[in-house]
Amino acid sequence: MDKMDLAQAIYLLGKAIGAGLAMGIGAIGPGVGEGNIGAHAMDAMARQPEMMGAITTRMLLADAVAESTGIYSLLIAFLIIFAL
Amino acid sequence: MSRKDKIFLAVVFGAYTMAWIINLKYIPPVGEAFKTLGHRWVVSLGSFSFNPVTIINASIVFLVILWFALSVRDLKLIPDRKQSILEWLFNTFYEMVEDTVPDPKFVRPTFVIAMTVFIFVWTSNMLASFPGVVFVGWENGKLTEIGLFTDTWQAPTADLNTNLTYALMVFVISHAFAIKAKGFKAWLKSWFEPNAIMMPMNLIGELAKPISHSLRLFGNIAGGAILTYIFTYMIKYFLLPVFLWGFFGIFVGTIQALVFSILVIAYISAQLT
Structure with a gap:
């Protein structure tokens, strides 16, 4: 990476900015969603501590579904970095 | 202690x-460590190409499952440890399917499909949780370098082809069950609910199911493998990799296998109601 012409530099710049934006913006949705899930699970656990096991399992399942959009943007970021 | x-x-x-x-x-x-990151070894035969690593590792998974199945073949009235784990797993899944699927005639087939998918996906996710034989470095379709214990196994589920096969299979099976349960006419009519204008929406909604179903598992396992590789390189393989394998391999792998098979049950039961 010692010397490159302008076209190569712009290409690399676009790749880096694109991957960063894809991952950064894509992580907002799952973050908010998983926060909501966690908050409501905490509420439910505080109300009914004897249901803790069942609630934790379902919370993890809901987390896995909620984070799928974040995973898609992670995939896109990897595609931009490694396959473009 | x-x-x-x-x-x-x-x-x-x-x-x-x-x-x-x-x-x-x-x-x-x-530069050298990340050169082949995210690339796959592809062999092309005539007009179609395939990934040999997926086929090799999928056969390893099949052999492991076969070995386990043969070792618990003679079921006893008083179960030992292996058999009771298996019975607990099957029982949990059967109850889950019984609660979800409305038609009792389709409980058993749905259970068989979901359980098969879960066992395969979980075993291949577990394969990605410890280091083993990795295929790195190739030129023009020829393998040049095989790494031993340099990275985790490349799981069959880290290849989109495997996941898409399962997702499309579930898509076809769910519609076949719907035709069998409701009859062809009622199934055809279900596309035009609530009215004919909504047909394209229903079509897109149905076609998006296998795509999101397969991409979720693929992204989690493949992304986890790449992240593990990058982090282990950054920390120079000191101590942290064990926890990364535990998190991305065992924890995420188990949860995603569970989510994948629960979605199988949900998609099939959604077509039956």
Whole structure:
């Protein structure tokens, strides 16, 4: 990476900015969603501590579904970095 | 923790640190280490190409499942440990399917499909949770380098082809069940609910199911493998990799296998109602 012409530099710049934006913006949705899930699970656990096991399992399942959009943007970021 | 355990742990940790210090000399520079990251070994035969790593590792998974199945073939009235784990797993899944699927005629077929998918996906996710034979470095379709214990196994589920096969299979099976349960006419009519204008929406909604179903598993497992590789390189393979394998391999792998098979049940039961 010692010397490159302008076209190569712009290409690399676009790749880096694109991957960063894809991952950064894509992580907002799952973050908010998983926060909501966690908050409501905490509420439910505080109300009914004897249901803790069942609630934790379902919370993890809901987390896995909620984070799928974040995973898609992670995939896109990897595609931009490694396959473009 | 007893005194014996403490000595054992100290010896293991010392050996680990020694191995790390020795190996530190052989860690490749950044440009070389990340050169083949995210690339796959592809062999093309005529007009179609395939990924041999997926086929090799999928056969390993099949052999492991076959070995396990043969070892619990003779079921006893008083179960041993292996059999009781298996019975608990099957029972949990059967109850889950019974609660979800409305038609009792389709409980057993749905259970068989979901359980098969879960066993395969979970075993192949577990394969990605510890280091083994990795295929790195190739030119023009020819393999040039095989790594031993340099990275985790490449799971069959880290290849989109495997996941898309399962997702499309579930898509076809769910519609076949719907035709069988409701009859062809009622199934055809279900596309035009609530009225004919909504047909394209229903079509897109149905076609998006297998795509999101397969991409979720693929992204989690493949992304986890790549993240593990990058993090282990950044920390120079010191101590952290064990926890990364545990998190991305065992924890995420189990949860995603569970989510994948629960969605199988949900998609099939959604077509039956």
